[in-house]
Each structure stands twice: as structure tokens, then as C-alpha cells.
Amino acid sequence: MPKRYHITAKPAAPRFIPVGRSGIIDFEEDCLKCTTCVKKRCLYDVYKNRSYDARTMADSIDYQCKNCFSCIQNCPRGVLSKTINPEYLKLGDAYWKPEIISINWFQAETGRIPVSGAGYRGPFSGPGFDSMWTDMSEIVRPTRDGIHGREYISTAIDLGRKKSRLEFDAAGNPVLEVPPLVEVPLPILFNLLPFGNLSRNVRLAMAEAARQIDAMMYLAEQDDEPALEAYKAHLIPVVAANGMDPSAAIFQGVKMVELIYSDQAWHGALKLKAKYPGLVVSIRVPMDAEAKAVTLKLAAAGAEVIHLVADFQGNEFVADRPRFVKDVLRDIHGSLVTASIRDEVTLVVSGGIALPEHLPKALICGADCAAIDLPLLIGLECRVCKRCTHGKSCPVEIDQVEVSHGSQRIVNLMCSWWSQLIEVMGAMGIRDVRRVRGEAGRAMFFEDLERETFGAMFGTRK
Numbered sequence: 001m002p003k004r005y006h007i008t009a010k011p012a013a014p015r016f017i018p019v020g021r022s023g024i025i026d027f028e029e030d031c032l033k034c035t036t037c038v039k040k041r042c043l044y045d046v047y048k049n050r051s052y053d054a055r056t057m058a059d060s061i062d063y064q065c066k067n068c069f070s071c072i073q074n075c076p077r078g079v080l081s082k083t084i085n086p087e088y089l090k091l092g093d094a095y096w097k098p099e100i101i102s103i104n105w106f107q108a109e110t111g112r113i114p115v116s117g118a119g120y121r122g123p124f125s126g127p128g129f130d131s132m133w134t135d136m137s138e139i140v141r142p143t144r145d146g147i148h149g150r151e152y153i154s155t156a157i158d159l160g161r162k163k164s165r166l167e168f169d170a171a172g173n174p175v176l177e178v179p180p181l182v183e184v185p186l187p188i189l190f191n192l193l194p195f196g197n198l199s200r201n202v203r204l205a206m207a208e209a210a211r212q213i214d215a216m217m218y219l220a221e222q223d224d225e226p227a228l229e230a231y232k233a234h235l236i237p238v239v240a241a242n243g244m245d246p247s248a249a250i251f252q253g254v255k256m257v258e259l260i261y262s263d264q265a266w267h268g269a270l271k272l273k274a275k276y277p278g279l280v281v282s283i284r285v286p287m288d289a290e291a292k293a294v295t296l297k298l299a300a301a302g303a304e305v306i307h308l309v310a311d312f313q314g315n316e317f318v319a320d321r322p323r324f325v326k327d328v329l330r331d332i333h334g335s336l337v338t339a340s341i342r343d344e345v346t347l348v349v350s351g352g353i354a355l356p357e358h359l360p361k362a363l364i365c366g367a368d369c370a371a372i373d374l375p376l377l378i379g380l381e382c383r384v385c386k387r388c389t390h391g392k393s394c395p396v397e398i399d400q401v402e403v404s405h406g407s408q409r410i411v412n413l414m415c416s417w418w419s420q421l422i423e424v425m426g427a428m429g430i431r432d433v434r435r436v437r438g439e440a441g442r443a444m445f446f447e448d449l450e451r452e453t454f455g456a457m458f459g460t461r462k
């Protein structure tokens, strides 16, 4: 029996005390000095392990407290109270919200699935991926067997061009040559980072994590260096198609390459395929007004992989009312289905994939695979403050991260994402992630429900 894919997490504590959601205010003047102080009875030893970080003026209680309110409720003089930490509310931006950042921090530290313990208390629906829900109707045995390892749920996919039918030569013999494929055990690639206080150590930490979990990582041409030689099998160089030299050293020893879309991209892909027939060539297409037409043209011409890139908040690159990545993806996937060429090409999507649940949602909308970026940086403790984009210092000195520590945090993050993908697939009753792609019938979309339920009465939402 083939070995089952598994990611092993090991705790990897943050180097800086993370910004916690809520702080505890302690009015010590009224304290009765009870011998059995509620602080000593904290189930999570939050007060016992309390520490301060002078560099960031952070108190570990804010991050470690599980908000059980035991100490607050049981203090006889009520000297303790909780309050939202204003620093927490300032984290990130309108899309990369504090909850998204803190969830990814937790996952990178522990490799576990975050559990609130108090049920979901958020809104029923929201923008972006929050306006779709996956089908959980199969969340019963025997699909739970897959989640607990008694049956195998496969998360492996193949990157490359697939044949959709048998072909025969002029003599009537079957053509046995099949295009090259790169198999990855998770439908996740490590994308180029949109910003960040990046360094050689950050790239090596990502590459080492990719090696450990058998993933693939995109590498900008200018970042190639001898230290990455050992990771070649896990690298996807991203190269401009214009002026590309197929003999360049960056193409030696890699299994897959990505060309940045331009008028020359398809010509460049053919040149690379002529020189390296076993290489999988992807084309990086920005999600702009032309994306659908470009994707259809490339797929019809014979492209193996098309990487659709939205901005880091998941919006398409158009000035007027940009659509969210899931809507663009559904549109492009649907067009490929209509043109009867969807199964032949691999679609990778990136931009705005921020949480584990976004991965199966992106697959349902039509992607074969997602490339993630900021979650990796957040895994390395990034606060999405964007100071680095203005040339200012990084509050968590990301560039100084040790390779072994950084790679373990990324491995942990992927362990958590992988576990959650299996959870969703188990609940949907799907045992092969390749079957999740385009399964829109196994999801509900708020826009569709609203239109079908209220559209006839109230018309279309403006």
C-alpha cells in the first residue's frame, strides 16, 4: 500500500509576543490578597507564564488568554476586567482583518485547527469568500473515517496538460505520449510574496518548508542564488517571456517554469517546450479585463497551466467595480467548460486566499490549485502593517528569521490548512480533491440565494 501523505507539526513559538485580541485590566488597589487567587486557578496558566516584550511593549496575557472569563467572574472583589486591545483592532487592513492574522499565527505556532469553543458568532454572510457556503451534508460516518485516517482522502493534484480523449496516428495506433505532469500532494503552491521585509532567510525558510511537505514554490528570477540549488525540484522560476533565454541556468533542474504573460508568452512557452519537453510551462495571467479572453486563447492553443493572479486582497485589476477572485474564477471556469477545454488545462489561482476555508472554496469556483502568499508571511509573524512598503523597519524583524524556525512555522501552517481541507472534503463526502474542482452544485452562493428568493419581489441589488 502506498505511503499516505502526512504533515507533521511541531510547536514553534513566535519570536515576538503576538498582538492579542483582548487585554485584562487589573485594579490591584481593591485586591483582598486571597490565598486562592483566581489568577492561580487559570486553566491555561496565563498569569503564571506571563511575560512582557520591551521591544514591542506587548503583554503575553493578551495573546495567551482564551477568554473563558473564569478569572473575571470568580474574583470576589471584581478587580479584573477584560477589554479589546486597541492594537489588535489596528492589525492588517479591510481584507486582511485581525482575525485572519491571528488565526494564521495560531496555526503557524501549533499546526492545529483553531477552535473557538463558543461556536461561531460572526455574521451570516459577508463579502468575498464569506458569501459562499460549502455543503456539509455528509458530515457523518463513514466519511469521518477519512478525517480520522481509517480511509484515505487524497489531496494530491497534477499540474500540467491532460488529454481529454484517446488519440490515434495515421496508421490507427494509439498515441501513447502524454504531456508531462508535476504531482503535488496538496493543491497549494507558495506564491511570490506581494510585499514584506524579505531576505534570503525568508526565501530559504519557504523553500525548506516546500521541500519538507513536497510542495512547490515560485521564485522570482532575480532571487535565484546558489543556496537554492538544493531546492530546485521544489522551485518554479517566474520569468519574463520577453527576451527569455531558454539556455539560462535558472531552467536547469526544475520541473516547472512560469512565464509572465505578454504577447510573447505563448511563443516563449513553445521555445521552452522545444528545449525541455519534460518541463511543465505555466503562464502567469493578471486577472484584468482581458483575463477571460487570454485564458481561453491560451487554453485552446495548448497551454499546460494558467496561473490567474488577482491582487493581494483578491480583487481583479480593473479600475471600475473590480470583481472578487471567486466571481472571476467562476466566470473563466464556466467559459472553459462551455468551450469544452476545461479538463485539458490546469488553472492555478492566487490573490486573497487568506484562510484554509478559502482553499476548497477557490477549488469549487473552478481552480485546480491555489497559490498562497501573505499567509506564509503571516506564518513568519508578519502583522500586515505594510511598514516595509514605505521603507520603514519591520516590527517583527522578519528578515532575521532563522531558516529552521521559519520553515517549521510554515510547515505547521500547512499542516493546519491540510487538516481543514480534509475536514471539508470529509464533510462533503469527497475523497479526491480533484473532484472538488468546479463542484459549484455542492456550494451555496449568497448572491444566487438572494436573487432567487428576493429578486422577484425586490429586483436586483444595486
Ligand code: SF4
Residues within 6 Å of the ligand: 041, 042, 043, 044, 045, 046, 047, 064, 065, 066, 067, 068, 069, 070, 071, 072
Ligand atoms: S479569562 Fe480565563 S484564560 Fe483568560 S486569564 Fe482569565 S482564567 Fe485565564
Ligand code: SF4
Residues within 6 Å of the ligand: 195, 196, 197, 198, 381, 382, 383, 384, 385, 386, 387, 388, 389, 392, 393, 394, 395, 396, 397, 398
Ligand atoms: S510585519 Fe509589517 S514591516 Fe514586517 S514584513 Fe509584515 S508588513 Fe512588512
